[in-house]
Amino acid sequence: MAIQIISVDDGFGTITEHIIIDRGNGEFTSMPKAIYDEQQAQAEHFTPIVTSDE
Amino acid sequence: MANPTTNFGWVMPTSADLVTDLPADFAVFGQGVDTSMQYLLGGTTGQVLSKTSGTNMAFTWTTPTDQTPLTTKGDLFTFTTVDARLAVGNNGETLVADSSTSTGLRYQGSQAGGKNAVINGGMDIWQRGTSIAMTAAELFTADRWFVYRGGLVTGGTISRQTSGVNFTRYGLRLQRDSGNTSTQPLYLNSTLETQDSIGYAGQTMTFSFYAKAGANYSGGALLGRVLYGTGTDQRVTSFTGIAVAISVSATLTTSYQRFQGTATVNAAATEIGFDFGYTPTGTASTNDWVEITGVQFELGSIATTFQRAGGTLQGELAACQRYYYRNLVGSTNYGFFAWGIGQGGTSALFAIANPVTMRTTPTVVEFSNLGFAQTGGITAITTLVHSNSSPSSAFLQSDGSNTANTIYRLIGNNSASAYLGIGAEL
Numbered sequence: 001m002a003i004q005i006i007s008v009d010d011g012f013g014t015i016t017e018h019i020i021i022d023r024g025n026g027e028f029t030s031m032p033k034a035i036y037d038e039q040q041a042q043a044e045h046f047t048p049i050v051t052s053d054e
Numbered sequence: 055m056a057n058p059t060t061n062f063g064w065v066m067p068t069s070a071d072l073v074t075d076l077p078a079d080f081a082v083f084g085q086g087v088d089t090s091m092q093y094l095l096g097g098t099t100g101q102v103l104s105k106t107s108g109t110n111m112a113f114t115w116t117t118p119t120d121q122t123p124l125t126t127k128g129d130l131f132t133f134t135t136v137d138a139r140l141a142v143g144n145n146g147e148t149l150v151a152d153s154s155t156s157t158g159l160r161y162q163g164s165q166a167g168g169k170n171a172v173i174n175g176g177m178d179i180w181q182r183g184t185s186i187a188m189t190a191a192e193l194f195t196a197d198r199w200f201v202y203r204g205g206l207v208t209g210g211t212i213s214r215q216t217s218g219v220n221f222t223r224y225g226l227r228l229q230r231d232s233g234n235t236s237t238q239p240l241y242l243n244s245t246l247e248t249q250d251s252i253g254y255a256g257q258t259m260t261f262s263f264y265a266k267a268g269a270n271y272s273g274g275a276l277l278g279r280v281l282y283g284t285g286t287d288q289r290v291t292s293f294t295g296i297a298v299a300i301s302v303s304a305t306l307t308t309s310y311q312r313f314q315g316t317a318t319v320n321a322a323a324t325e326i327g328f329d330f331g332y333t334p335t336g337t338a339s340t341n342d343w344v345e346i347t348g349v350q351f352e353l354g355s356i357a358t359t360f361q362r363a364g365g366t367l368q369g370e371l372a373a374c375q376r377y378y379y380r381n382l383v384g385s386t387n388y389g390f391f392a393w394g395i396g397q398g399g400t401s402a403l404f405a406i407a408n409p410v411t412m413r414t415t416p417t418v419v420e421f422s423n424l425g426f427a428q429t430g431g432i433t434a435i436t437t438l439v440h441s442n443s444s445p446s447s448a449f450l451q452s453d454g455s456n457t458a459n460t461i462y463r464l465i466g467n468n469s470a471s472a473y474l475g476i477g478a479e480l
Contacts, residue, residue: 006437006439008439008441008451010441010442010451011441011442012442018439020436020437020439022436023189026422026423027420027421027422028419028420028421028422028436028437028438029418029419029420030418030419030437030438030439030440031417031418031419031439031477032417032440035417035418042289042291042292043191043192043202043206
């Protein structure tokens with residue numbers, strides 16, 4: 001899996017950084033870098049909802 | 055008093071009789087009374103007097119036919135051609151008119167659309183594919199269902215399976231791959247938007263689901279939970295102030311069983327989610343999995359018959375596409391996705407009307423084997439991002455050399471597996 005960051009101009013003067021994830025099997029996912037960073041932060045700090053079979 | 059008496063004609067002694075033949079006169083009087091009352095004799099416990107004709111004193115003792123037929127709690131007093139009993143229905147069923155039954159009434163399960171808050175609880179919609187390898191530690195699987203594994207471990211597969219459960223066709227199988235040695239727990243969850251959650255705050259709710267395990271299942275009880283938080287539109291794994299509203303510990307067998315729990319949701323809840331989890335043990339064998347379907351969250355203290363949140367299959371698909379949709383090309387290698395225009399250089403724009411208005415402006419693009427072309431000669435795409443999208447349309451910007459102000463088609467790049475997904479998930 002390879003990740004690259006690109007800057008995209010929306011044509012109205014706003015430039016946004018996007019993440020392109022190349023999953024290595026011909027599949028790609030893109031999203032704004034800010035969203036990606038937020039998801040990564042969440043993934044690393046998931047609330048331990050179920051910790052055992054209790 | 056008249057003599058004889060006015061109603062029964064009983065002859066009473068007269069003043070002359072008192073000095074002539076009093077005993078005989080009383081005998082006449084008494085016999086008259088006795089004859090008149092003879093119809094009141096007889097009968098037995100529970101019987102009542104019934105007129106046999108319009109003639110005076112024409113009575114007979116009869117057993118009343120209008121006794122209650124009710125025998126059991128919840129019975130209803132109904133009528134066929136005679137009084138009849140209608141036994142109470144099953145939990146959660148409602149009474150409907152049905153002229154084909156002897157009483158004209160019938161209990162049946164509720165199939166009201168919208169009673170279930172869980173979108174895709176029947177595991178009908180799998181826009182991302184029906185078998186998904188857990189190559190990342192967290193990912194969406196069946197629509198609205200997100201899976202992740204503790205410690206960000208991979209090594210699982212999520213797949214669609216035939217359920218055999220009434221009112222569902224499929225179940226979701228959450229499987230630890232054979233040979234996987236990690237004992238990190240596996241989780242499956244789904245989250246409601248805040249605007250879909252707040253109505254349940256302070257309400258008595260019932261959470262129900264069907265589940266079973268594979269023959270080599272290594273986990274303990276499967277925990278199914280309703281969780282709540284006090285934030286706004288967060289994914290359940292990141293709820294502010296997360297707490298458990300309902301917890302159901304399901305001891306699984308290799309056959310589907312229905313499990314349920316009821317509780318009052320905290321009045322402060324502003325977001326609600328659903329979570330399943332188990333912790334495997336040892337090394338996974340071939341059938342180390344759980345299957346889940348028929349997930350329902352509804353008002354009241356009874357689990358009623360499962361029904362899709364969207365009512366129909368099409369309604370359920372539309373509900374899912376509020377969060378994500380994926381366009382496929384089917385069996386065509388050059389299937390069409392969108393019209394666009396070149397900007398010159400290496401930037402082209404493509405516009406798509408979303409199939410339903412999405413939850414919010416979409417931010418995610420998922421794609422595979424896409425390219426653009428005018429009349430021939432496809433330019434492959436490896437970059438495709440949202441530019442000025444909105445909840446009702448996706449406006450995408452791609453890479454690839456092009457000619458300015460030229461119309462292009464966004465199409466499959468010689469591949470029947472090409473797809474384009476647009477995401478606005480929580």
